[in-house]
Amino acid sequence: MDNIRRVASEAIQKIKNSDDKVLESIKFEYLGKNGILTKILKSLSHYSIEDRKKIGFEANKIKTILASEIKKKERCIKRDLLAKKIRREKLNCSSIFCFPFSKGSFHPIVQTIQDMILAFKLLGFSLADGPEIETDWYNFEALNIPENHPAKDMQDTFYLDGTKSLLRTHTSPGQIRVMEKQKPPIKVVVPGRVYRNETSDASHSSTFHQIEGLEVDKNVTFLGLKMILTKFIHNFFCCKLDIRFRPSHFQFTEPSAEVDIQCLFCKGKGCKICKNSGWIEMLGCGMVHPNVLRSVNYDSEVYTGYAFGIGVERITMLKYKIDDIRLFYENDLRFLRQF
Numbered sequence: 001m002d003n004i005r006r007v008a009s010e011a012i013q014k015i016k017n018s019d020d021k022v023l024e025s026i027k028f029e030y031l032g033k034n035g036i037l038t039k040i041l042k043s044l045s046h047y048s049i050e051d052r053k054k055i056g057f058e059a060n061k062i063k064t065i066l067a068s069e070i071k072k073k074e075r076c077i078k079r080d081l082l083a084k085k086i087r088r089e090k091l092n093c094s095s096i097f098c099f100p101f102s103k104g105s106f107h108p109i110v111q112t113i114q115d116m117i118l119a120f121k122l123l124g125f126s127l128a129d130g131p132e133i134e135t136d137w138y139n140f141e142a143l144n145i146p147e148n149h150p151a152k153d154m155q156d157t158f159y160l161d162g163t164k165s166l167l168r169t170h171t172s173p174g175q176i177r178v179m180e181k182q183k184p185p186i187k188v189v190v191p192g193r194v195y196r197n198e199t200s201d202a203s204h205s206s207t208f209h210q211i212e213g214l215e216v217d218k219n220v221t222f223l224g225l226k227m228i229l230t231k232f233i234h235n236f237f238c239c240k241l242d243i244r245f246r247p248s249h250f251q252f253t254e255p256s257a258e259v260d261i262q263c264l265f266c267k268g269k270g271c272k273i274c275k276n277s278g279w280i281e282m283l284g285c286g287m288v289h290p291n292v293l294r295s296v297n298y299d300s301e302v303y304t305g306y307a308f309g310i311g312v313e314r315i316t317m318l319k320y321k322i323d324d325i326r327l328f329y330e331n332d333l334r335f336l337r338q339f
């Protein structure tokens with residue numbers, strides 16, 4: 001299974017970096033008659049029925065994802081070719097209503113969210129969302145954050161005047177909304193925008209993005225959490241970085257941990273960015289607190305789960321070596337055109 005997923009991440013990376021000539025050969029290499037995935041599917045008869053089912057399901061899923069990524073890339077290439085052709089022929093396009101001469105692109109934060117979702121999809125997660133305007137129950141209480149907890153302080157939370165609503169301070173309420181609607185097994189990621197009442201500086205912003213992850217089932221363990229996050233980090237950064245889990249505290253998980261990755265800037269040697277520690281903090285995670293499971297009427301004796309929350313801006317800054325979070329919101333085209 002690991003092999004199939006590695007093949008998939010490798011293929012997605014190749015598709016992203018391809019042009020029209022290379023794309024055709026990538027399609028052939030992975031999805032053609034003698035392509036890598038076709039070969040995997042053909043080799044299923046060597047496995048037990050149980051494994052055949054698992055591998056077949058995974059390989060077919062990845063085949064569909066790759067086919068759709070290739071289609072997307074083909075559309076982009078076609079659009080670029082058309083734009084180039086029109087520029088070359090110097091056609092008078094003034095009558096064509098709002099034809100996009102210069103190619104637009106996704107905002108780097110959107111790109112990171114899309115890349116992260118794809119990486120989690122390859123690990124079997126589905127996708128959900130939740131509202132940005134939340135109630136106290138979803139944002140705090142159902143997550144085992146009691147009435148007098150400092151996180152609920154007016155200093156951190158934007159409350160909406162004259163209502164009992166607030167702007168969600170994290171994507172964790174997405175966990176509650178998914179569990180309310182579905183019974184286990186659950187394996188889902190919830191991306192979204194979140195808000196904190198704090199002053200902006202190079203590493204803080206009052207609006208930012210997170211991706212929440214949640215798996216709940218009968219035998220979900222901390223080991224499962226470690227495996228998933230390690231695979232995600234290796235796939236996302238496309239290399240084998242060192243990773244460490246540090247004990248931490250979150251109200252909604254017990255035990256809780258924070259995950260650090262080896263500093264990408266100095267490869268763990270120590271530099272200004274990692275404050276000479278060689279490590280960079282990446283996310284919070286842990287085993288879902290039984291009180292959280294009880295708040296959605298799950299039997300906490302039967303089910304266990306893990307959850308994690310990843311800051312999208314932080315990861316994007318690491319990936320592209322950006323040192324000021326405010327650049328993401330200024331919409332300066334000189335910055336945006338680099339992505």
Ligand code: DAH
Pocket residue numbers: 169170171172212213250252253283284285286307308309310
């Ligand atoms: N909600 C936390 C925050 O915004 C992040 C987080 C930590 C989410 C641990 C989780 C978790 O799901 O298990 O700081």
